[in-house]
Amino acid sequence: MKELQEIVTAYHQHQKNGLKTALATVVHVEGSSYRRPGARMLVSEEGHLTGAISGGCLEGDALRKARLAMVQGTPSLVKYDTMDDDDSKLGVGLGCNGIIHILIEPIDPQDPNNPMFFLQHLVSQRRSGVLVTLFSLENRRGHQPGTCLFLTEDGVQMGSAPSVELNSKMLQHAQEALEQGASSFQTFPAEHELTGFIEYLPPSISLVVCGAGNDVMPLVHMAQILGWHTSVVDGRANYATPERFPSAQKVLISKPDQVLEQVQIDHRTAFLLMTHNYNYDLAMLRNLLTLHPPYIGVLGPKKKLERLLDELQETGTPLTEEQRKILYGPTGLDLGAETSEEIALSVLAEIKAVFSNRMGGYLRERQQSIHSGSVQDKPAALLS
Incomplete structure (x- = not known):
């Protein structure tokens, strides 16, 4: 929650200075990575970074792509594959043996349903909330709906999905996430199948x-x-x-x-x-x-x-x-x-x-994934 607070504070400062911004979010991970789905980084057009989406290896390339998204005004989905030689040639060098998908969303301050508006409301209230983010792994270069729905435990709802039917399904999954206190991935049928990151966000301790x-x-x-x-x-x-x-x-x-x-x-x-x-x-x-x-x-x-x-x-x-x-x-x-x-x-x-419902032992003795239990690594439809 502290990272989100810092991102919101930085966003207000960039707005005050008249700077364009974009939000980079880890939305999907296959295998190992330094940060898990839900990690965020705010990028200003001047190159100021707040938050982190990796241990420092992705930020430089993400900055370049975020600036491009600001110019184009549309969200984009970026894939980093640690097993891909091209990524090593680009200097990414993740060293985590995984595939990381980053959603980059340019922020339109005139849009009351932009992701920063949702995050502002989340950090200003001591309430659990759920963010729903839609993206297409099947068609990475196509349209990416992005962060489109926010729901709090006391019933505050903001944003909506591209269609009434999809919005109803998203809202149902968001309510389930609040009840279960856990994030998940869901798949939604569309022209190009959409993945929904249903992200449960509790208040800070x-x-x-x-x-x-x-x-x-x-x-x-x-x-x-x-x-x-x-x-x-x-x-x-x-x-x-x-x-x-x-x-x-x-x-x-x-x-x-x-x-x-x-x-x-x-x-x-x-x-x-x-x-x-x-x-x-x-x-x-x-x-x-x-x-x-x-x-x-x-x-x-x-x-x-x-x-x-x-x-x-x-x-x-x-x-x-x-x-x-x-x-x-x-x-x-x-x-x-x-x-x-x-x-x-x-x-x-x-x-x-x-x-965190952990025992506090040595990580080297943990048999499961370090991050297991926080969110599924793959959408339900992709687990077979």
């Missing part, structure tokens, strides 16, 4: 840190680099200050019983208890367990968490098995962390792993 000690400062800074929305809460007025946490979206001075009414909580919200105050953490934990957020991390040794749970049990708040599953204490991955910065890295890595 919202991190609520209870505690404003010095050890929280590097954690909030790292979360900001990741593009997460961060709130810092503490009962001590001399600790919970915007000056100490300039990268936090919210800094609150609050008692435990008043915290939850001051922060927005959804399916992408994680809580960290880092106050170093046992009674504050106990009160927060009691309140949080009734809400069942996806992640509650408790800083400190395992004995501390056991004591907290024992006291909750004794005071009439027994934990269910489901509630125990969302508790992480000691919080963080086993990285051998010692310093505040290392602990921050460990904790944020664990939160990312939990929200």
